[in-house]
Amino acid sequence: MHWCGVRRVxxxxxxxCVAFACPxxxxxxxxxxxxxxxxSYKVIGTITPSCAVSxxxxxxxxxxxxxxxxxxxQSTDTDLTFTVSCxxxxxxxxxxxxxxxxxxxxxxxxxxxxxxxxxATLDMPGASDALECRSDQMVxxxxxxxxxxxxxxxxxxxxxxxxxxxxxxLLLAGTYNDTVTLTISxxxxxxxQGEGNE
Amino acid sequence: xxxxxxxxxxASTMLATPALADTNWQGKTYGQDAWGVYQVSSxxxxxxxxxxxxxxxxxxxxxxxxxxxxxxxxxDGRFSLNIQNTSDDTVQAANATYNIAYAVCNSPFTMxxxxxxxxxxxxxxxxxxxxxxxxxYDVKFTFDGNHAxxxxxDIAGGFQTVTSVDExxxxxxxxxxxxNPRDKLLLEGSYSDTLQARLSPNLGx
Numbered sequence: 001m002h003w004c005g006v007r008r009v010x011x012x013x014x015x016x017c018v019a020f021a022c023p024x025x026x027x028x029x030x031x032x033x034x035x036x037x038x039x040s041y042k043v044i045g046t047i048t049p050s051c052a053v054s055x056x057x058x059x060x061x062x063x064x065x066x067x068x069x070x071x072x073x074q075s076t077d078t079d080l081t082f083t084v085s086c087x088x089x090x091x092x093x094x095x096x097x098x099x100x101x102x103x104x105x106x107x108x109x110x111x112x113x114x115x116x117x118x119x120a121t122l123d124m125p126g127a128s129d130a131l132e133c134r135s136d137q138m139v140x141x142x143x144x145x146x147x148x149x150x151x152x153x154x155x156x157x158x159x160x161x162x163x164x165x166x167x168x169x170l171l172l173a174g175t176y177n178d179t180v181t182l183t184i185s186x187x188x189x190x191x192x193q194g195e196g197n198e
Numbered sequence: 199x200x201x202x203x204x205x206x207x208x209a210s211t212m213l214a215t216p217a218l219a220d221t222n223w224q225g226k227t228y229g230q231d232a233w234g235v236y237q238v239s240s241x242x243x244x245x246x247x248x249x250x251x252x253x254x255x256x257x258x259x260x261x262x263x264x265x266x267x268x269x270x271x272x273x274d275g276r277f278s279l280n281i282q283n284t285s286d287d288t289v290q291a292a293n294a295t296y297n298i299a300y301a302v303c304n305s306p307f308t309m310x311x312x313x314x315x316x317x318x319x320x321x322x323x324x325x326x327x328x329x330x331x332x333x334x335y336d337v338k339f340t341f342d343g344n345h346a347x348x349x350x351x352d353i354a355g356g357f358q359t360v361t362s363v364d365e366x367x368x369x370x371x372x373x374x375x376x377x378n379p380r381d382k383l384l385l386e387g388s389y390s391d392t393l394q395a396r397l398s399p400n401l402g403x
Contacts, residue, residue, distance in 0.1 A: 051232035062240035071247070071302060080236045101240060105305070109342070111368040112304065162238060172366050173305035173399065177239035184232040 049088030049186040051154075056081055062101065065116065065164060066171050073116055073167040080160040080180060084125065087153055088186040092131055094120050094160060095142030097179035100135040101164070105172035113169035116176055118162050124149065125156030135178070142183065154184075246307055246397035248273035248371070249300030260294035260375075273298050277375050277393075281318070281333060282384050289333055289380035298371035301341055303397050309346035309361040310396040311337055316354030318377070318389035330382035335375050339395045342369030350391065357396060371397075 060080055067074035101116040120138065122131040133145035160182060252270040254262035260279040267274040275296045283290035318333040337353070339346040339360070344367065346360035353360075373395045 050230040053232035053234045055234045055236070058235055059237045059239075062238060065240040066242050071245070071304065078238065080234070080238070082234045084232065086232070101238065103242070105366065107365040107367065109365065109367050109369070111302075112366050160234075160236070170302060170304060170366075170368055171242045173242055173244035175239050175241050177237065180236045180238055182234035182236075184234075186230065186232075 049086075049188060051084065051086035051088075051090060051184045051186045053182070053184060054083045062162065062164070062176070065101070065176065067166070071170055073113065073164060073169050073171060075166045076162075076164045078162040080162065080182075081157065082159065082182065083157050084184060085155050086184060086186050088188070089149060089152060090154065090187060091146060091148045091185045092122060092124070093142035093146035093183045093185075094122060094131060094133055094138050095140075095145065095181045095183070096120075096135050096138035097181075098177075099139045101176035101178050103172050103174045103176045105174045107172065111170050112172050113167065114172060116164055116167075116169075116171075118164045120145075120180065121161045121163070122158070122182070123161070124151070124158045125154050127151055127154070138180075142181065148187070242304065244305040244399035244401055246303040246399050247301065248298050248397070249302075251299035253297050253299070255295050255297060257292070257294035257374075259290060259292035260377075262294040262296040262375075273301075279318075279375070279377055281377050281389065283379070287383055289330060289377065289382055289384060291377060291379045293374060293376040295372050295374040298373070300369070301371040301397060302366075302368040303341075303363070303399055304366045304368075306362070306364045306366070306400045308359045308398050308400065309339055309341060309344060309363070310357040310359050310398055311339060311346060311348050311353040312357040312394040312396070313337075313350045313353045314392040315350075315390070317350045318391050320385045320389050321387040322385040324385060328383050329385050330380060331385065333377060333380070333384075333389055335377045335391075337393065337395075338374040338376070339371075340374075341371040341397060342367040346395075350393075357394070357398075359398075362400075 060078060062076055062078045064074060064076050099115065100118060103114055106114055118135045120133050120135065121129055124130045127149055130149055131145065131147045137144040160180060250271045252264060252273050254264055254275055260277060262275055262277045264270040264275045266276040277294050279292040279294065281289050281292050315332065317335060320331045323331060335350045337348050337350065344361055344363050348360050352358065375393065
């Protein structure tokens with residue numbers, strides 16, 4: 001057996017051969033000629049693209065949902081405003097906790113609506129109507145209401161416009177409410193841009 | 199060794215499945231998400247309303263119409279009952295119905311009735327018990343399948359809750375007044391009363 005005869009063994013094995021006499025070896029041990037007195041490392045740092053959103057208020061009233069003459073649902077537009085800053089293309093999604101403006105009140109009379117559907121339209125700075133969804137599409141964390149935007153970056157004011165359409169349904173006494181969540185995810189890597197509501 | 203190779207191959211298949219199911223997003227990763235969360239709400243107050251499309255009708259020995267106070271616009275009206283049996287001058291049966299085409303209560307509510315006189319009160323008096331000074335009547339107040347029936351004597355002196363309904367309702371309503379025959383003589387003059395039917399929302403319900 002010739003330990004030092006194996007050229008591809010690790011350096012520690014080679015040093016072992018120097019410290020202890022190798023059977024069958026005659027004279028001084030040879031030092032590999034490929035050793036280096038310095039080491040170099042390639043260090044790569046990645047700065048994660050990010051987005052920031054600030055909103056002037058998180059509690060928004062829908063004014064005039066009830067037609068004072070007919071007591072039915074009437075057309076309204078309510079803006080959920082925000083300021084956004086993103087350093088990369090983004091994927092946006094809008095989610096609804098209840099799938100519409102919903103009240104806890106109930107009745108077996110179908111003349112009344114316990115849920116008022118709405119349409120949500122997202123305007124990003126430089127990208128009007130970037131995403132539009134019905135409230136019933138926005139449930140399940142907004143999985144049915146998401147889109148990748150091609151803009152390289154965003155900076156400025158935006159809004160989600162909540163639109164209720166006039167309907168013949170009567171409204172129950174109480175509070176109709178929903179929680180709308182806007183999620184903006186900066187893209188780190190990948191090819192191409194997504195299309196439409198995923 | 200065959201088992202190990204087989205296991206690795208199976209693991210590779212399982213890992214590949216999710217990527218194949220979502221190819222549009224394959225290869226993309228995302229950094230720090232920005233969130234905006236909004237509570238959106240609208241308050242609707244409680245109410246009960248009668249509509250304006252109301253009308254009287256013809257019953258047995260009686261009619262009703264909208265010619266009183268606010269008329270049809272206010273679901274007000276008038277009952278004209280012929281309660282005198284012309285053969286023996288006792289009280290005869292009479293009734294009429296006032297129709298309210300549309301009414302709404304957008305919360306749980308009560309159906310209430312009130313009679314000023316507790317019956318049809320004569321403008322004349324007598325100590326003779328053969329005559330009747332106050333002719334009682336029955337009231338049948340209906341609203342979208344709910345009923346509030348009462349005797350006039352039970353609703354005298356202010357509103358009485360006859361029926362409670364634990365949900366919002368919308369639909370047609372009506373008020374019927376019925377006089378039953380009685381073996382009593384009628385005094386000369388008019389017999390009258392003011393009857394009020396009310397839908398009252400349960401505040402805080």
